[in-house]
Amino acid sequence: MKQLDHLFIDYPVSRLATTDVGRFGLKKHYMFGLFEVDITVARQHLRQLRRDGQGISFTAWMIKTIGDCVARNPLVHALQWKKHTLIAFHDVDIAIPVERIVDGKGVPLPLLIKQTNLRTAHDIHHEIQEALQKRVSDEKDFILSEHTFSKASLRAYYSVPQAIRLFIWRRLFSNPFRTRRHSGTVMVTTVNAIGNSPGWILPSRTIHNLAVSLGSISKKPWVVGGELAVRDILNLTVTFNHDVIDGVPARRFVQDLIRHIECPGANN
Numbered sequence: 001m002k003q004l005d006h007l008f009i010d011y012p013v014s015r016l017a018t019t020d021v022g023r024f025g026l027k028k029h030y031m032f033g034l035f036e037v038d039i040t041v042a043r044q045h046l047r048q049l050r051r052d053g054q055g056i057s058f059t060a061w062m063i064k065t066i067g068d069c070v071a072r073n074p075l076v077h078a079l080q081w082k083k084h085t086l087i088a089f090h091d092v093d094i095a096i097p098v099e100r101i102v103d104g105k106g107v108p109l110p111l112l113i114k115q116t117n118l119r120t121a122h123d124i125h126h127e128i129q130e131a132l133q134k135r136v137s138d139e140k141d142f143i144l145s146e147h148t149f150s151k152a153s154l155r156a157y158y159s160v161p162q163a164i165r166l167f168i169w170r171r172l173f174s175n176p177f178r179t180r181r182h183s184g185t186v187m188v189t190t191v192n193a194i195g196n197s198p199g200w201i202l203p204s205r206t207i208h209n210l211a212v213s214l215g216s217i218s219k220k221p222w223v224v225g226g227e228l229a230v231r232d233i234l235n236l237t238v239t240f241n242h243d244v245i246d247g248v249p250a251r252r253f254v255q256d257l258i259r260h261i262e263c264p265g266a267n268n
Contacts, residue, residue, distance in 0.1 A: 016158055020165050028209075031242040033254055034200050038222055038262050040231045045264045059096075059214070060125035063188055065260050066212050067092040067116025070186055073253040077185040077210045078244055079176035086244060087176045091115045093184035095208070098131045112184050173207065183207055190214035200235045209241035212257075234261075 042061070049056055070077050074088035081087045093114045111131045113124055157165060173179045187208040191201060198220075201213035215235030222231035238257070240250050 016162075016165070020162065020169060028205075029242040031240040031245075031247070031250065032202065033238045033240075033250070034202075035236045035238070035254065035258060036220075037234045037236050037258050038224075038231050039217065039234045042261060042264050043232055054122060056121045056125045057128065059188075059190055060128055061121045062190075062212075062214060062261070063094055063096065063113060063116055063124050064119070064121040065264075066186065066188060066257065067094055067119075069253060069257040069260060070210065071117035073249065073256060075245055075249050076240065076253045077208075079179055079185065079209060080244065081176050089180060089185060092117045092186060093180055094186045094188055095184040096128070096188050096190075098128065110183070112182075114184070169207075179207075185210070187211040188214070191216065198233070198235055200237045202237055203239055206239065209244050211237075211239040213237040213239070236261075 039058075043058070046056060046058060046061060070092040071090065074090070075086075077092065078086040078088040091114070093112060094116050095110055095112050098109055098111045111128065113119075113127055116124060157168065172182065179185075185208065187203075187206055187210070189201060189203065189211065191214070198216045198218040200215040203211050203213055213236070215237060217232055217234050219230050220233045221228055222233065223229075224231065236258075238250075238254055
């Protein structure tokens, strides 16, 4: 029998939501910032916590840091309400993709971590670990947070054409309170890449008005206190919805975020 020179790969139904995000975000006007951030002290801080018996991942610590910075700069995660009004919530709910195996394939499933500004990095780390261990059996498990949709409604959603799914999205996300309940106000993504090939993640579409993407981590020569040293450098991308926020408040947020990443425990 002649061997085929190609493979047939089933498209996971869970990825339909990813394509919907791309289409849904077409009308937004994005503003990107690409930054190099010295995380040497932060990683030393996390290693010390582990030695003290407090196992916290870098991702969990970053989510906590981002949540605190957004709470201090609430305009960056504001949502549009009616015609000339924005709503900026006091608490910061952050969505992250967690890779799980669905039908034998690794796919990113959404986890919504609520009130990150009021919680500890240890609590956030524990919630992420629970999501990584959660059993994924069918459509109702495609959302790793507390279920807000029934199994039947999700199955019906994935069975209809994209035009109908996008209509549902527009209805759902026309209200900022529903938006926050189902998807949060901030997206954080990461590639967790460490090595000699530095690079940034550049999200092209998102349903969130603020997205923070953690790219690769690499060692680079860096000037510290007037002297050259080898440091751990994170490639960080921050994506803003330019329809909601302008450059000056966006810059203030980025400066605040980088300061607290590079100097853990810095005064607000």
